[in-house]
Amino acid sequence: MAVEKRDRFLSIRISRFLMKTVGFWHAKSKAEEQLLNGILSYTICMIGSSLWIEATEMYGTKGDFYAITYTACSAMPVAVVLMKICFFLKNRKEILKMLRYTEDHFWYAQYDEYGNKLLEDINKKGIILICTFIFFVQGAVVSYMLAPIIGILILKLHQNVGKNVSDRKLPFNVWIGVPTNVSPNFEIIFFIEVLSLIHSGLLFCCFDVLLGLLNIYTAGQFKLLQHRLETALERVVCTDIVKSLDQKRKQELYEEIKRCVIFHHELIWYSEKMESIFMYTTLCQLMVSGILLCVAGFQVFLGRGTLIRRTIYMSHANACVCQLFVVTFTSNDLIEESRAIGHAAYNANWQVLSHKHDKRIRNAIQMIMVRSIRACSISAGGFFPVSLETFMTVMGTAASYFTLLRNFIQ
Secondary structure: OHHHHHOOOHHHHHHHHHHHHOOOOOOOOHHHHHHHHHHHHHHHHHHHHHHHHHHHHHHHOOOOHHHHHHHHHHHHHHHHHHHHHHHHHHOHHHHHHHHHHHHHHHHOOOOOHHHHHHHHHHHHHHHHHHHHHHHHHHHHHHHHHHHHHHHHHHHHHOOOOOOOHHHOOOOOOOOOOOOOOOOOHHHHHHHHHHHHHHHHHHHHHHHHHHHHHHHHHHHHHHHHHHHHHHHOOHHHOOOOOHHHOOHHHHHHHHHHHHHHHHHHHHHHHHHHHHHHHHHHHHHHHHHHHHHHHHHHHHHHHOOOOOHHHHHHHHHHHHHHHHHHHHHHHHHHHHHHHHHHHHHHHHOOOHHHOOOOOOHHHHHHHHHHHHHOOOOOOOEOOOOOEOOHHHHHHHHHHHHHHHHHHHHHHO
16 A cells, blocks of 8 residues: 555656766665665766866857857757756755655545645646656757767768778767777777766756645645645534534634644745755756756857757757756745635635634734745745746846847857
8 A cells, every 4th residue: 555655646756766867865774765875876986077067168168159159059958967966965964854744644645536636637737747748858858969970970981980980979078088980999988978968967957846846746735735724614604603503613713724824824934945945956046047048059059059959959958948948837826825725715604704702813813814925835935936037037048148149149
């Protein structure tokens, strides 16, 4: 039963798998803890390798503006991923504790019929967002991998293998003091770059997938609370005043509203905890996204590269837009549902309560309404809440940067 319960939602399984592939998840045994620590060590090695590859390529392209913008498209995601890893390593214990709390209180808790249907809908939404995001990110990874393979196939078609090895290209240029286009150096370096590329792709999407999933499931908890508030006084609607109910029913009603107040307080605490963990990584991501979209668009429309290179940067742009949409859309969902708590409390048929005899219940409902005035959100470094408006702002900024860059080139 435990396994069946744990594997109920595909969106959660995907997120858990992605986080485990980079070593960020809580372990259930000592052996699993050692395995995750080993994976985390491998992750650090791979991101270090990616950073070294990008640094050497950036150094080798100095003085060539087109080459610098070409390298910047792959270097900026690596830099953002590195900052995310550093921050998550610093707060690893806190993150793992929050994930345990999420599993126990949100993902694997017992729900009624309405709650189960609500979580099924959230799961479907999460699957669509996560799979679309992963598809575009891995599309960019595959396009990098295919570029040299296609080059080798072209060489074979022209029967030039072994005659003109200088035409063989790696996904990323490196300078290590030995020829990189001859065997077995080419194959070894290609294998290392592919490993680094695949793991960088996983790192690029895993943290944002987790943030998006936490956002929509937390928003679902707020929606569940709205339903509880709206139905708490359903049995009172047919009566003129609550005084017609006996004392036991009044006490049950008060206890239910009190539980709603406590649950609302817990959701606010959880949202603030989530914000404190993701606020700085989200700020870094938003700052880079506008520049990355600008540079990728420059390479697609104004660059001097081949069709394969343009395809790579079309994949880059798609992945970046999808990443930005996942983060802002799910964060906007959290804002809207947390703000809607006040409306749900107002619509809870409180007008049928006796002003004289049911003051405690009315005060509890009023407390929920007051607390919901300030919506829960994921902020970018504490400067502004992330929402769909942020998505449009970043897209507009990227378009402005692109126009400025185009005028500069012309």
